[in-house]
Amino acid sequence: MTQSAIIERLATLRAGLNEYNYQYYVLDAPTVPDAEYDRLMQELKALESQHPDLITPDSPSQKVGGEPVSAFGEVAHEVPMLSLDNAFDDDEFHAFVKRMGDRLKRDLQGGFCCEPKLDGLAVSLLYENGQLVRGATRGDGRTGENISANVKTIANVPLMLRGAGYPARLEVRGEVFMTRSGFEKLNQSQVEQGKKVFANPRNAAAGSLRQLDSRITASRPLTFYAYSVGLAEGGALADSHYGRLQQLKDWGLPLCPEIRLVEDAKGCTAFYQQILQKRDNLAYEIDGVVIKLNDLALQQELGFVARAPRWAIAWKFPAQEEMTELLDVEFQVGRTGAITPVARLKPVFVGGVTVSNATLHNQDEIQRLGIKIGDTVIIRRAGDVIPQVVSVVEAKRPEHAREIHFPEHCPICDSQVEKLAAEAVARCTGGLVCAAQRKEALKHFASRKALDVDGLGDKLIEQLVDMDWIHTPADLFRLDLAKLASLERMGEKSAANLVNALDKAKHTTLARFLYALGIREVGEATAANLAQHFLTLEALRQADMQALQLVPDVGEVVASHIVNFFAEPHNQQVVDELLDVGLSWPQIEVKAAQELPLDGQTYVITGTLSSMDRNDAKAKLQQLGAKVAGSVSAKTHCLVAGEKAGSKLAKANELGVRVMSEEEMLALFSQHNI
Numbered sequence: 001m002t003q004s005a006i007i008e009r010l011a012t013l014r015a016g017l018n019e020y021n022y023q024y025y026v027l028d029a030p031t032v033p034d035a036e037y038d039r040l041m042q043e044l045k046a047l048e049s050q051h052p053d054l055i056t057p058d059s060p061s062q063k064v065g066g067e068p069v070s071a072f073g074e075v076a077h078e079v080p081m082l083s084l085d086n087a088f089d090d091d092e093f094h095a096f097v098k099r100m101g102d103r104l105k106r107d108l109q110g111g112f113c114c115e116p117k118l119d120g121l122a123v124s125l126l127y128e129n130g131q132l133v134r135g136a137t138r139g140d141g142r143t144g145e146n147i148s149a150n151v152k153t154i155a156n157v158p159l160m161l162r163g164a165g166y167p168a169r170l171e172v173r174g175e176v177f178m179t180r181s182g183f184e185k186l187n188q189s190q191v192e193q194g195k196k197v198f199a200n201p202r203n204a205a206a207g208s209l210r211q212l213d214s215r216i217t218a219s220r221p222l223t224f225y226a227y228s229v230g231l232a233e234g235g236a237l238a239d240s241h242y243g244r245l246q247q248l249k250d251w252g253l254p255l256c257p258e259i260r261l262v263e264d265a266k267g268c269t270a271f272y273q274q275i276l277q278k279r280d281n282l283a284y285e286i287d288g289v290v291i292k293l294n295d296l297a298l299q300q301e302l303g304f305v306a307r308a309p310r311w312a313i314a315w316k317f318p319a320q321e322e323m324t325e326l327l328d329v330e331f332q333v334g335r336t337g338a339i340t341p342v343a344r345l346k347p348v349f350v351g352g353v354t355v356s357n358a359t360l361h362n363q364d365e366i367q368r369l370g371i372k373i374g375d376t377v378i379i380r381r382a383g384d385v386i387p388q389v390v391s392v393v394e395a396k397r398p399e400h401a402r403e404i405h406f407p408e409h410c411p412i413c414d415s416q417v418e419k420l421a422a423e424a425v426a427r428c429t430g431g432l433v434c435a436a437q438r439k440e441a442l443k444h445f446a447s448r449k450a451l452d453v454d455g456l457g458d459k460l461i462e463q464l465v466d467m468d469w470i471h472t473p474a475d476l477f478r479l480d481l482a483k484l485a486s487l488e489r490m491g492e493k494s495a496a497n498l499v500n501a502l503d504k505a506k507h508t509t510l511a512r513f514l515y516a517l518g519i520r521e522v523g524e525a526t527a528a529n530l531a532q533h534f535l536t537l538e539a540l541r542q543a544d545m546q547a548l549q550l551v552p553d554v555g556e557v558v559a560s561h562i563v564n565f566f567a568e569p570h571n572q573q574v575v576d577e578l579l580d581v582g583l584s585w586p587q588i589e590v591k592a593a594q595e596l597p598l599d600g601q602t603y604v605i606t607g608t609l610s611s612m613d614r615n616d617a618k619a620k621l622q623q624l625g626a627k628v629a630g631s632v633s634a635k636t637h638c639l640v641a642g643e644k645a646g647s648k649l650a651k652a653n654e655l656g657v658r659v660m661s662e663e664e665m666l667a668l669f670s671q672h673n674i
Ligand SMILES: NC(=O)c1ccc[n+]([C@@H]2O[C@H](COP(=O)([O-])OP(=O)(O)OC[C@H]3O[C@@H](n4cnc5c(N)ncnc54)[C@H](O)[C@@H]3O)[C@@H](O)[C@H]2O)c1
Pocket: 020, 021, 023, 024, 025, 030, 031, 032, 033, 034, 035, 037, 038, 064, 065, 082, 083, 084, 086, 115, 116, 117, 118, 119, 120, 121, 122, 123, 138, 175, 227, 290, 314
């Protein structure tokens, strides 16, 4: 590179990093993944180390954080709050250990304190005589923002220290972060309120803590873990980092429970591996581990470089977020017809694997992301979770970026795609004919509450579909005995049994038939109601939204599923074919006039009724279908006993006949509005 090319590259890197710092530290809304930032920073540092004469004091490589926002009020840090140097692999970690040994020219005694690198933001808490008097952000390391009112709302930040022996002035440093579950809940409620969602828990924590209205901070799920002492006056502290952390704990400050003291570099490596294993199961996000030389005298001897101590290092984990290009979007049809947009990506190494696909979930998600084909996108892959598209780097949108069009027809079977306003998912309506849904649709079709085909189990259905013998349910009834018998693990006898079972299953009921079709949200009970209401398949097929909603339990959503189903030509064809192959059912008899509640029961009335005379009571009981008799016998169902009831009551008791008071009888009448 020529000198002028180097100067130009340095300027570009610095301008880029400064912009990213501003987005990250001031706006709490980064637009590129940390991995991209780290790459640019490494490139800057490498160039600067080759050309030390070109280092400027305002280079991002020499600075900590971003400018504090003045609206909060300033806090001058008496002891600067610095950053940490990074190691990205084993070699870099061992180089760090060696550097310390070389500089000290002796053994590193006292061990290492190993801590998870919490992904939140650094906070300083000042305690005077045990009382929390001030909270501040790191800011640019020298000047932070005064966020006292906000830190006081964090549930696990003690307002008073416990116990005794703490220094009169004690500045505790630590990380404020948001748990994954807290983050998800917050984002969900942001979506519900139509507010912007946060890209990750780190931004959510920073955005929540740096609120001018502390009531908002109070409503956010923030947690604090202490990780060091900044300043201590008027009281002695332990002479090791780990020892001091234990003191903080005794005084009521929360520590990350994973912190360990280890003897040597090997112990650090083991810790790194162990935490990496645990990473996805921790309640909060971490982006590495921090290794600190434990002995404070050695720490002091080592001191600091421009922006970080020499005695600590952030040993970063492989990135879980990366940047790549969206090449195309394909639409996959699931087993239940749900249509999922899948991002085809320029392959990128993230979360330990090369990723070339990511889910886009649904149409709403595409809209929320504002994503276009050709965009540069941030991909996240954590643990075994399917890679997700987190956001779009809008600044990198090319001119040729294309809108994503959600298909109106199923890419597999060309049936209409249905999307209900109340649901995020779009679905193919071709249930019975859609190859993507065929196996599930057929399993449902043959199941016990549907056509109940004996011997046609899930395994066999899968086999038949895989052989490409069955395209629609009607094909089941066209299966030929010889062909079936030739199937693996089948044999003549079972083949014959299956053909018989299929034959038998042709004689069904309209309700079972409707249920078997697998229309969305038409369960057994709805199918029965539809059959009872429309009596014939023809009538149901003709029914419009309004007519359908007259059926008990059928609302607008179910009605539209039914209308869409029968409007689909593929489905019409399947239904016709099923009738052609001989599916039939007995005509439904119109149910006799409604049964009366006391049909077939014999009542007897005795004693004096206070609210009506006996004849009226008798008429009302008859109105409900009861027979009213004059004497109690074993056949009596119930005796209504008024005041001064005598022998009839005794007889009823003797025979174990149910006795009803006048009040109970009145309740029965009012229950039936008579
Ligand atoms: N995406 C972006 O645009 C963008 C912009 C700026 C910075 N960043 C990210 O931030 C990093 C630089 O930020 P930084 O200067 O805060 O450095 P850092 O995050 O690499 O390390 C220092 C910070 O680590 C935190 N930390 C967590 N656990 C700790 C522990 N146990 N002990 C001590 N500190 C602990 C503290 O907040 C401390 O300030 C970059 O490497 C990058 O990943 C990203």
